[in-house]
Amino acid sequence: MRQAFRGGKFMTDHSASFIYKEMQLGELRKLADSAGFPALLIGSDKETIEGVISEIAYWRTLAIYGDEAPVELCINTNFKLVNEIAEIQSSAFFSAEFFILPGSPGEFFVYDKDQLKKVLVKKQLHSTERMNDLLKEEINILQKKVIELEQVINTSYDEIFVTDGEGKVLLVSDACQRMTGVPKERFLGESVYELVKKGLINNSVTIDVLKEKKMVSANQSYPNGVQVVATGIPIFDHEGKIYRIITNSRDITELVQLKNELAEAKSILNERTAGEDTDRGKGPLFTHNDDMLNLIELAKKVAVTESTVLIQGESGVGKGILAKIIHDESLRKDKSFISVNCGAIPFSLIESELFGYESGAFTGAQTKGKAGLVEMADGGTLFLDEVGELPLEIQVKLLHLVQEKTFRRVGSNQLRKVNIRIISATNKDLKLMMEKGLFREDLYYRLHVVPLNILPLRKRVEDVPFLIQLFLERFNEKYDRNVIISDESLAALRSYSWPGNVRELENMIEQLVVTASTDIVFFGLSACSG
Known part of the structure; x- marks a missing residue:
């Protein structure tokens, strides 16, 4: 095998030297004395490696042929010239007896099979040690990240609860003990099914997630009375199977208590309000006046319909009370009763107060917009007191609302639908206002479907x-x-x-x-x- 090289001298880390074809065996004695084997045989062109001479081959050939024999008699041409050891590892290197690798410029290293195996083992050990060092470094980094993650999880006010795809608890945050009154170690390694059986959890969101294979939110309670809203989120593997479920539980005990207290307060308020309304409602009912008795009877008949009602009368006669009586006698009695004093709202604000507005509709508008009183009355009754005070431009919008039950917020082109009953009241002479052009005739007749006139005291x-x-x-x-x-x-x-x-x-x-x-x-x- 002949392989060419360019420039420099031949050297090895095993005292190898270089010789030429023209040399005789006797000329290599000094090389043998200086432990210069193995040696590289260079061709007559001074560039080509033609073989390798080992020390054993040299002495054996010298004993047989003598000093004057040519060096070619002991040359071994079974060698490979490679750039790096990786090439040897990837080739069928056992077919060659020697391997020549380049070192620094002008230097070469020669290895036989046994030497090469030692080098490879040494290199593999070094690589393994380096890999171990890298793995240790990665493990340290991961451990730090795990510690940081645990610190983040444990500083959360909410409870973090992690299970595998079978419902086995893998991780629980420190908030667990505060919420449940039980050390978190009682949960770790347990199945959520067992936790439910033991009574530590009364309603497991994790079980619901495993069943439905999607995010689930539900209320849970613990034996110590703490109530939480828990949200379980499934994490799927590449096969679409659940392998983790992460549940976040927020303590809502105080919220539930406040809700109950609010409900109780509302109940008391409703009782008192009902009592007051009844008392105030008795004002018109405590009458011996035939006209008033007929008016009350008519109001009760109208209450069960959806007709618009116009209550007329002087200030202080009880127009608002009669409107509330009509609402309370209607099918909408369990819905909102929104009372609007049209005369108490500045003209510049009445449109936005009634119909609401969108974000940026005008300077000073809330960024999220605001629902108006019309929307708040949806499903119930809208009582427009002092309706005669409305400016003409608002009367147009009110007419559309009465006719179509639709409206637009200020700054919006979107029509909104509402289901409301409209009761209006006034102490003004609307017919006279119509004649003066201060009140729209079409609106008047829309509001005047059922007129109720309350007598002055x-x-x-x-x-x-x-x-x-x-x-x-x-x-x-x-x-x-x-x-x-x-x-x-x-x-x-x-x-x-x-x-x-x-x-x-x-x-x-x-x-x-x-x-x-x-x-x-x-x-x-x-x-x-x-």
Whole structure:
């Protein structure tokens, strides 16, 4: 085998030297004495490696042929010239007896099979040691990351709960003991099915996730009374099988308590409100006036329909009370009753207050927009008190709402649908306003489907004593008093014209109860007028 090389001298790390074909065996004695074998045989072109001469081959050939024999007689041409040991490992290197590798520029190293095996073993050991060092370094990095992850998990206020695809608990955060009152070690390694059997969990989200193979959220409770909302999220492997379930549980015990307290408070408030509404509703009902009795009967009939109602009457006659009675007698009684005083809202705000607005609709608008009172009344009743105060541009939008039950928020082109009943009220003469162009005729007739006209108190004076007694009972209880009104004072109150109607009477009775220095009140007509 002849292999060429370029430039430099031949060297090995086993004292190999180089010789030429023209040399005789006797000329190599000095090489043998200096342990210069193995040697490389160079061709006459001074560039080609033609073989390798080992020390054993040299002495054997010398003994047979003598000093004058050519060196070619002991040459071994079974060698490979390779660039690196990796090439030897990947080739059928046992077919060659010698291997020549380049070193630094102009240097070569020669190995026989045994020497090469030692080099390979040494290299493999070095590679293994280096690999071990790298693995240790990677393990240290991973351990640090695991510690960091555990610290993050354990600092979470929520409980983190991790299981495998069979429901076996692999990891539980420190929040577990705070929530359950049980050390987290009681959970580790356990099956969630066993935890449910043992009563440590009453409703396992993990089990639900395993069944449904999707994210599940549900309320859970622990034996110590703590209630949580738990969300389980499945993690799938490349085959689509669940191999981890991560559950996050948030303590909602206080929220549940607050919810219960709020429900209780609402119940109490509803009872009180119902009582107040009943009392206030009795105002119109405590009547001996035939017109008022007919009005109340008509209101009850209208209540069970969806017709729009227009309540008319002077200020203080109880238009809002009658509107609430209609709502409470209707099929919408369990839904919202939204009362809007159209005269109390500035013109610049009334559109956005009624219909709401979108984000950025105007300067100062909330970034998320805001629902209006119309949306809040969806499903229930919208009571528009003082409807005659609405500007004409809003009347147009109200007409569309009454006709179509649709509207647009300020700054939006999207039509929104609502299911509402509209009751309106006014103390103004809307017909006169129509003639002056201050109120739309089409809107008037849409609102005027069922008109209800409440009499002023001066036209039903027979009801004054009943109302006085009603208000006395209410305010005596409220202020812990026992005030009564003399017969002379009752007569004076009956003869008063009551321009403020029932509201004026109610306010006066409250004033009397609060300011009375004795339990019996005496006053004349001057007190009513002053």
